[in-house]
Amino acid sequence: MIESIILWLLAILAAPFFSGVILKVKAFFGGKKGPPLLINYYTLIKLFKKGSVYSTSTTMVFKLGPIISLASAFTVLMFLPIAGYQPIFSFNGDIIFVLYIMGLGRFFTIAAAMDTASPFEGMGAAREAYFPIICEATTFMILIFFYRLTGELQLSAYFTEGNTIGLWNMAGAPLLFIVISFFIILLTENSRVPVDDPATHLELTMIHEVMVLDHSGPDFGLIELGSFCKLFFYSTIVSRLLLPFDLGFWGFNFGLYIAGLFIVYIAVGVTESVIARYRMDKVPQFVLTSFALAFFATIITLEFIK
Amino acid sequence: MTTGFLEISNGEKLAREQIPHLPFDEFHETALAIVKEGGKVVQYFGYQDDASMKLLAVLRTDKLLVAGCDAKESYPSFTQTCEPFHMFEREIAEQFGIRPEGHPWLKMVRYHPNYRNMPDVFDNDYEQDIPGNYPYYQVEGDEIHEVAVGPVHAGVIEPGHFRFNCIGERVLNLEIQLGYQHRAVENLLYNVHAKRLPILTENIAGDTTIGHSLCMAQAVESLTQVKPDKGARIIRTIALELERLANHIGDLGALSGDVAFLPPANYFGRLRGDFLNLSLLLCGNRFGKGLVRPGGVRFSLSDDVRKILDERIKELRLQVEHVLDLLFSASTVRARFEDCGNVSHIDADHLGLVGPAGRACGIPYDVRRCFPTEHYDQIDIPENKKPSGDVYARARMRYDEVLQSLSIIESLIGIPVETNCVNDINYNLPADSFVVTLNEAWRGEVSHAVLTDKNGKILRYKVKDPSFHNWNGLSMSLRDTGISDFPLNNKSFNLSYCGFDL
Numbered sequence: 001m002i003e004s005i006i007l008w009l010l011a012i013l014a015a016p017f018f019s020g021v022i023l024k025v026k027a028f029f030g031g032k033k034g035p036p037l038l039i040n041y042y043t044l045i046k047l048f049k050k051g052s053v054y055s056t057s058t059t060m061v062f063k064l065g066p067i068i069s070l071a072s073a074f075t076v077l078m079f080l081p082i083a084g085y086q087p088i089f090s091f092n093g094d095i096i097f098v099l100y101i102m103g104l105g106r107f108f109t110i111a112a113a114m115d116t117a118s119p120f121e122g123m124g125a126a127r128e129a130y131f132p133i134i135c136e137a138t139t140f141m142i143l144i145f146f147y148r149l150t151g152e153l154q155l156s157a158y159f160t161e162g163n164t165i166g167l168w169n170m171a172g173a174p175l176l177f178i179v180i181s182f183f184i185i186l187l188t189e190n191s192r193v194p195v196d197d198p199a200t201h202l203e204l205t206m207i208h209e210v211m212v213l214d215h216s217g218p219d220f221g222l223i224e225l226g227s228f229c230k231l232f233f234y235s236t237i238v239s240r241l242l243l244p245f246d247l248g249f250w251g252f253n254f255g256l257y258i259a260g261l262f263i264v265y266i267a268v269g270v271t272e273s274v275i276a277r278y279r280m281d282k283v284p285q286f287v288l289t290s291f292a293l294a295f296f297a298t299i300i301t302l303e304f305i306k
Numbered sequence: 307m308t309t310g311f312l313e314i315s316n317g318e319k320l321a322r323e324q325i326p327h328l329p330f331d332e333f334h335e336t337a338l339a340i341v342k343e344g345g346k347v348v349q350y351f352g353y354q355d356d357a358s359m360k361l362l363a364v365l366r367t368d369k370l371l372v373a374g375c376d377a378k379e380s381y382p383s384f385t386q387t388c389e390p391f392h393m394f395e396r397e398i399a400e401q402f403g404i405r406p407e408g409h410p411w412l413k414m415v416r417y418h419p420n421y422r423n424m425p426d427v428f429d430n431d432y433e434q435d436i437p438g439n440y441p442y443y444q445v446e447g448d449e450i451h452e453v454a455v456g457p458v459h460a461g462v463i464e465p466g467h468f469r470f471n472c473i474g475e476r477v478l479n480l481e482i483q484l485g486y487q488h489r490a491v492e493n494l495l496y497n498v499h500a501k502r503l504p505i506l507t508e509n510i511a512g513d514t515t516i517g518h519s520l521c522m523a524q525a526v527e528s529l530t531q532v533k534p535d536k537g538a539r540i541i542r543t544i545a546l547e548l549e550r551l552a553n554h555i556g557d558l559g560a561l562s563g564d565v566a567f568l569p570p571a572n573y574f575g576r577l578r579g580d581f582l583n584l585s586l587l588l589c590g591n592r593f594g595k596g597l598v599r600p601g602g603v604r605f606s607l608s609d610d611v612r613k614i615l616d617e618r619i620k621e622l623r624l625q626v627e628h629v630l631d632l633l634f635s636a637s638t639v640r641a642r643f644e645d646c647g648n649v650s651h652i653d654a655d656h657l658g659l660v661g662p663a664g665r666a667c668g669i670p671y672d673v674r675r676c677f678p679t680e681h682y683d684q685i686d687i688p689e690n691k692k693p694s695g696d697v698y699a700r701a702r703m704r705y706d707e708v709l710q711s712l713s714i715i716e717s718l719i720g721i722p723v724e725t726n727c728v729n730d731i732n733y734n735l736p737a738d739s740f741v742v743t744l745n746e747a748w749r750g751e752v753s754h755a756v757l758t759d760k761n762g763k764i765l766r767y768k769v770k771d772p773s774f775h776n777w778n779g780l781s782m783s784l785r786d787t788g789i790s791d792f793p794l795n796n797k798s799f800n801l802s803y804c805g806f807d808l
Contacts, residue, residue, distance in 0.1 A: 030572035119453040123789070194638065197566040201460040202793040276567035276638040279646070280475060280790040
């Protein structure tokens with residue numbers, strides 16, 4: 001239990017660092033030196049030192065948005081098996097709980113955006129509400145897949161100790177589809193290129209960023225930290241799926257886990273560097289690709305793994 | 307159907323009595339007839355001559371045509387039947403309070419009181435902020451939403467207000483309101499000492515320094531009958547092409563950045579700086595300020611500098627070609643550029659789009675080819691147009707022109723130049739004269755027209771930036787396009803706010 005809590009704290013502490021890795025990779029492809037790896041910590045410290053500005057037309061909901069979105073990200077991490085270790089909390093069906101805790105965070109981000117009554121934020125909220133619906137279909141398809149294989153609805157049943165390697169042994173080929181599909185979900189849910197552009201300053205093209213335009217100072221810091229944690233959550237799962245080995249010694253397991261994380265974050269950075277963003281009306285097609293992959297994977301398991 | 311209008315050449319000095327002065331109805335009919343047969347409006351403006359109010363039009367077919375008339379206080383609008391007059395009539399209404407009756411969309415252009423203290427055509431109280439009492443075009447319906455952007459924007463760009471009427475993500479109409487940077491440039495030019503003319507014209511639009519100062523210099527040269535020597539003409543041509551290169555490359559980088567394709571955005575950003583630095587090498591200013599003066603140039607091009615320029619251009623060409631290839635061969639970039647923000651050839655023709663934006667819609671007009679100035683009559687500029695009128699066409703135009711400008715500079719840099727740098731500039735303008743000059747700046751046709759009074763003072767100085775034509779093209783391109791593609795389209799036109807606002 002203690003080690004789970006320590007891991008949870010370490011995950012929160014490490015999340016901003018890994019997001020900095022993406023910036024470095026993008027800078028490398030752009031022929032630049034890029035910001036320091038610890039840039040996100042500096043930004044967070046800077047933001048927490050500032051004051052917040054609130055529009056007179058906003059209400060309580062606006063202030064709740066950042067707090068709840070961060071709280072939901074923290075909560076979700078408590079259910080996440082890190083490096084194959086048991087998470088802090090785990091119960092049968094926890095994965096559904098986790099999905100809807102994330103939904104709750106999103107709901108409040110959207111509500112806070114709507115609360116500002118800015119037309120930009122309204123547009124962003126509409127987009128943010130739309131794309132995750134498609135993601136959710138994929139997520140549940142992946143869930144069905146895992147449930148078929150393990151008969152359990154519990155994150156720890158998939159990602160702790162030798163369980164993940166067991167999944168590969170049972171259904172290696174379909175699991176490959178799931179990894180790709182999950183990577184697409186990661187890009188969509190975390191507003192990365194080619195779905196969203198986290199670096200743009202153009203409000204009209206933004207999805208996630210535009211919803212938090214009115215948040216400032218510590219509030220914005222909370223949102224940033226929340227999004228680092230969310231990306232960390234998805235990356236940990238992909239990392240575990242990629243390198244599912246249990247080497248027996250905790251140091252090796254950690255090394256493997258961190259190597260997996262680097263692979264995922266660098267892959268995100270490379271993706272952002274080599275492809276342009278899709279046109280807004282083509283994004284659903286891209287996200288649906290993940291559904292198609294998960295769907296095929298599930299069908300294959302239905303047929304061959306009885 | 308050009309009877310009544312006088313044929314002139316680009317930068318030709320005319321005595322004012324040589325300009326045909328037609329009765330209003332004949333002026334009206336002839337002008338409409340010329341434009342309906344494919345002519346375009348280069349300049350159409352009002353001016354006060356003693357007590358009377360006059361109008362003057364410079365039209366172009368394959369020649370330049372000029373005529374004037376006495377203005378009426380109100381007249382049936384040309385725009386009703388002939389769209390290219392649209393902006394010009396609104397401008398005249400705003401500047402002099404002359405009402406074009408039946409104008410389909412009579413709204414202010416830059417939001418300032420008219421120069422004659424006439425009752426305001428738009429019923430505006432100019433104490434209020436823009437847009438005064440102007441109601442924006444509205445679309446009604448349950449699912450319609452309106453998005454207002456600006457005048458203050460994210461990033462470091464100029465102020466302008468954009469009003470979108472959307473249904474979901476789709477834009478039904480975009481209305482653009484500018485005028486936030488109106489400095490009354492034209493009026494400034496009457497009252498300053500002639501020596502300050504170059505300084506003012508250089509700063510009409512900072513990114514078109516060479517374009518505007520060339521127009522002014524050619525106008526003054528023509529009026530004072532000074533002819534710059536061959537060396538000066540070559541240097542100015544190189545400067546204009548360097549300006550085109552720097553801006554086109556900057557635009558391509560920005561386009562790439564807008565679709566979140568970062569490598570070319572970064573490389574082009576740096577390359578733009580490299581080309582600006584070549585202007586620095588030429589005259590000590592990255593934007594070419596202080597280079598062009600009536601009578602020639604202020605800085606000669608020594609053989610040493612020529613050699614460095616030559617080497618730098620050779621070096622940069624390889625890099626530019628490489629990055630162009632990177633940008634245009636990326637399929638995801640093409641997916642964003644193609645079929646985005648289409649402006650049809652017919653619409654472009656009606657709006658009178660000029661420059662790369664016009665050529666991207668299949669209008670081949672290029673001042674360098676049609677009415678060459680400086681050294682362009684010695685250079686073969688091929689006709690270049692794209693049929694599709696989308697973002698891809700506008701980007702591709704820039705691609706072609708970047709390579710073309712590189713070739714032009716490479717060919718000119720080999721010619722040893724000798725020029726006497728100008729110091730004493732003759733600003734003694736002759737009395738009662740007129741001249742109009744056109745140049746193809748990087749955004750398209752820049753034109754200045756100068757009229758002098760009987761004392762040789764400037765009576766009217768009319769400036770027209772290509773953006774004056776092209777802003778409406780941006781509006782059209784957004785019809786039925788996703789609102790999230792607005793920044794991309796905006797960048798593909800990259801129009802000047804201050805050049806429009808004057």
